[in-house]
Amino acid sequence: MTNFLAVERALRTAAPHDLLHAVRSALIEHYAAIEVDLLMADYSLSVLQQVTALPHTAEPLPVQSTPEGRAFGSQQPFGQYAAEDNAMDLHLPVTVRGDRLGILTVRMPEQLCTEETIGELRDLAELLGHEIIVAERDTDLYLQARRATRLTLAAEMQWQLLPGRACARPEYAIGAQLEPAYDIHGDNFDWSTTAETLTMTVTNGMGDGIQASLLTNLAVNALRNARRAGIDIADQAALADQAIYWQHRGREYVSTLLLSFELATGRGKVVDAGSPQLWRYRDRSVERVQFEAQFPLGMFEESVYVAQDFDALPGDRLIFVSDGVYGASGNGGEPYSERALARAIHATSLLPAAAVPRAILRELAAYRDTAAEDDALVTCLDWFGRPAA
Numbered sequence: 001m002t003n004f005l006a007v008e009r010a011l012r013t014a015a016p017h018d019l020l021h022a023v024r025s026a027l028i029e030h031y032a033a034i035e036v037d038l039l040m041a042d043y044s045l046s047v048l049q050q051v052t053a054l055p056h057t058a059e060p061l062p063v064q065s066t067p068e069g070r071a072f073g074s075q076q077p078f079g080q081y082a083a084e085d086n087a088m089d090l091h092l093p094v095t096v097r098g099d100r101l102g103i104l105t106v107r108m109p110e111q112l113c114t115e116e117t118i119g120e121l122r123d124l125a126e127l128l129g130h131e132i133i134v135a136e137r138d139t140d141l142y143l144q145a146r147r148a149t150r151l152t153l154a155a156e157m158q159w160q161l162l163p164g165r166a167c168a169r170p171e172y173a174i175g176a177q178l179e180p181a182y183d184i185h186g187d188n189f190d191w192s193t194t195a196e197t198l199t200m201t202v203t204n205g206m207g208d209g210i211q212a213s214l215l216t217n218l219a220v221n222a223l224r225n226a227r228r229a230g231i232d233i234a235d236q237a238a239l240a241d242q243a244i245y246w247q248h249r250g251r252e253y254v255s256t257l258l259l260s261f262e263l264a265t266g267r268g269k270v271v272d273a274g275s276p277q278l279w280r281y282r283d284r285s286v287e288r289v290q291f292e293a294q295f296p297l298g299m300f301e302e303s304v305y306v307a308q309d310f311d312a313l314p315g316d317r318l319i320f321v322s323d324g325v326y327g328a329s330g331n332g333g334e335p336y337s338e339r340a341l342a343r344a345i346h347a348t349s350l351l352p353a354a355a356v357p358r359a360i361l362r363e364l365a366a367y368r369d370t371a372a373e374d375d376a377l378v379t380c381l382d383w384f385g386r387p388a389a
Contacts, residue, residue, distance in 0.1 A: 003030040003031060003120070004120045004123070004124065006026060006029075006030045007023065007026040007027060007030055007031070007124055008124070008127060010022045010023065010025070010026035011023055011026070011124075011127060011128060011131050012131070014131070016134075016135035016136075016137075016138040016139040016141075017135070017138075017139040017141050019038075019128065019131055019132060019135055020036075020038045020051050023036060023038075023104075023124070023128055024036035027106060027121075027124075031106075031108065031112070031117065031120075031121070032108065032109060032112055033106050033107060033108055034085060034087055034107040034108065034109070035105075035106075035107040036104070036105070036106050036107070037050055037051075037104075037105045038050070038051040038094070038102060038103075038104055038105075038128070039051070039061065039068055039102045039103045039104075039105065040101060040102040040142060040145040040146045041063070041072065041100060041101060041102050041146065042060070042146050042147060042148040042181075043146055043147065043148075043151070043155075043159065043181040043182060044148070044179070044180075044181035044182070045063065045100075045165070045177065045181075045358045046062065046063055046064075046148075047060035047061060047062055047063060047148055048060065048061045048062075048063060048066075048068050048069065048072060048102060048103055049061075049145050049146065049147075049148065050145070051141065051142065051145045052145075060148060067080045067089070067091055068091045068103045068105060070091070071091035071092065071093055071103055072091075072093060072100060072102070072103050073355065075093045075095060075100065075352070075354075076093070077090055077091065077092050077093070077118055077121075077122050078090075078091045079091075079113065079118075081110070082107055085107070085109075086109065086110055087107050087108060087109055087110060088107070088108055088109075088110045088113050089105055089106070089107050090105070090106045090107075090108060090113065090118060090121060091103050091104075091105050092104045092105070092106065092121055092122050092124075092125035093122075093125060093126075094125050094126070094128055094129040094132070095125075095126060095129055096126070096129040096130055096132075096133055096164075097167055097168055097169075098166040098167050098168025098173060098174070098175075098353075098354060099129075099164040099165055099166045099167060099354075100165070100166060100354055101129050101132060101133075104121075104124075104125040104128060106121055147182075148182075149182055150182070151182050151183075152182065152183045153210060153213075154183070154184065154185050154208075154209050154210050154212065154213040155181070155182055155183055155184045155185075155213075157210075157213040157214075157217060158178070158184045158185070158186075158187075158188060158213055158216065159184075161188060161190075161216070161217060161220055162176075162178075162188065162189065162190070163189075163190055163191055163192075165177060165354070166353070166354035167191060167193075168353075168354075169193065169263075170384065170386070171198070171263045171383070171384055171385060171386050172198060172261075172263075172381060172382060172383050172384060173352065173353040173354065173381075173382045173384070174191060174200075174353055174354075174379065174380065174381050174382075175352070175353040175354035175355065175356055175357050175379070175380045176189045176357055176377070176378065176379040176380070177357035177358050177361060177377075177378055178375060178376070178377050179361050179365075179375070179376045179377075180375075180376075184375050185205070185207070185208045185209060185212040185213060185375055186203075186204060186205030186206065186207060186208070186212030186213065186215065186216045186254075186375060187203065187204050187205070187216075187322045187324065187375035187376070187377040188201075188202075188203040188204075188205070188216050188219075188220055188377075189201070189202050189203070189320070189377060189379045190203070190220055190223070190224070192224075192227060193263075195263075196262065196263055196264065197260060197261065197262060197263060198260070198261045198263060199227060199233065199258075199259070199260045199261075200258070200259045200260075200261075200320075200379070200381065201220070201223055201256055201257065201258050201259075202256065202257045202276040202320045202322070202377065202379055203216055203219055203220060203223075203254055203255070203256045203276070204254070204255040204256070204274060204275050204276055204322045204323060204375075204377070205219060205252075205254045205255075206252055206253060206254070206255075207252065211252075215244070215248070215252050215254060216254065218243065218244060218247060219240055219243075219244055219254040219256065219297055219298075222239065222240035222243040222244065223236055223237075223240045223256070223258070225239075226239040226240060232260070232269070232307065233258045233259070233260045233269055233270075233271050233307055234269075234271055234305045234306060234307040235305075236258065236271075237256070237258055237271045237273055237294075237297060237305040238302075238303065238304065238305050240254075240256075240297050240298075241273075241295075241297040241298055241299075241302075241303050241305070242301075242302065243298075244297050244298025245298045245299075245300070245301050245302075247298075248298055250298065250299055250300060250301070252298065253274075253295075253296040253297060253298040253299040254274070254296055254297045254298055255273065255274020255275040255276060255296045255297075255323075256271075256273045256274055256276070256296070256297055257270070257271070257272055257273070257274070257276040257277075257278065257320065258270065258271040258273070259310070260307075261312060261383075263386055264386050265386075266311055266312040266313060266314070266383060266385055267309070267310075267311055268309070268310045268311065268312060269307035269308065269309065269310065270291050270307060270308050270309075270310045271294065271305050271306070271307050271308075272291035272292065272293055272294055272308070273294050273295060273296055273297055273305065274293075274295075274296040274297070275296075275322070275323045276320055276321065276322055276323075276377075277320070277321050277326050277337070278291075278318060278319070278320055279318070279319040279320075279321065279341065279342075279345060280316060280317070280318055280319070281316070281317040281318075281319065281345050281346075281349060282313065282315065282316050282317075283315075284346075284349070286342040286345045286346060288337070289310075289318075291308050291310075292306075292308060294306070312381075312383040312385075313383070313385070314383060314384055314385035315383070315384075316382075316383045317345075317349070317353075317356075317380065317381070317382050317383075318380070318381040318382075318383065319345055319356070319360075319378065319379070319380055319381075320377075320378070320379040320380075320381070321337075321341070321376075321377065321378055321379075322374075322375060322376060322377040323374065324374035324375045324376035324377065325337075325341070325360075325361075325364055325376045325377065325378060326341060327374075328364060328367065328368050328374075328376070329368070329369055329370075330367050330368065330369055331369045333369075336364060336367055340363070340364075340367050341360075343363075344359075344360045344363040344364070345360070347359075347363070348360060352382075353380045353381065353382040354380075356378070356380040357378035357379065357380055360378045361376055361378055364376060
């Protein structure tokens, strides 16, 4: 444990841009590591990229067919014998509260790879993830390492608006993904939790490019402002509706699905203000959950919104999709939501929530008859419930 504390101290005192050097030096000194590398998952969650000085020179590693990708997908340490030095490469998930950031690879002498040591290294990889999240306030290094190519300005604005790509608590697990990751426009997801509640929003702003991103930024921040004032989701929708209407006078509007859950009971409230859809996987059955449709935010002046009751049961999987998913057409012109979406939800039923959106979007890409013309958003919520006291 003394070694662990020494590495922890090195991480907590390192400069924001110097976390990798600090953890590398500390692991070499205190754990006899031979080599240490940090790989960050890119925005599309398809490759892992080494954190290096710009311009990047190392080849990205595919998530689907590498030992590092295996550790990333399973979220479990994975050991791989090195070709030399009688050593082993330990690939350790760098994850913060369910949000998968990347992989820390530590090459160690094989005889030192005990269960206790691997456990400590796994905890240090998680600690590194927390430090990266804090460091991103002060350096672009780790954000740059996530980019397999340049982001459009609209995509840059959208990614900076998101809370993360996954979140986990004892009561639930969330995973979300946007595509095309490097050229998204108006789709967005958001969530916030307290000791007793979980609030989620799924947003689809009209238009494309910078204008769509600006519209979505206004909508999301208006909803956050209302949420942080402590009011219920119906009034959150009403206040955001007014903010968007007074800015655009009904010329532009935002489709939004808002939900709020009680963590203790699973009872919730829903406001359906537009096009995002909710699908439910329960007892091996998939169905679309429909609510009373209300006006999109900003379409009319001073719209009144009413929250509907909704219950989540332990074991439920809730899938939220934008129109770029359910409205996509296959070769025969059949919309994806007709049959293919239910099949995709069934096919991914054994995956953890964080991996589901990416898997469904891969299915969608194979289904489309043409290249994507709209953003595609998938959010997965696994509801576990809170055990009775």
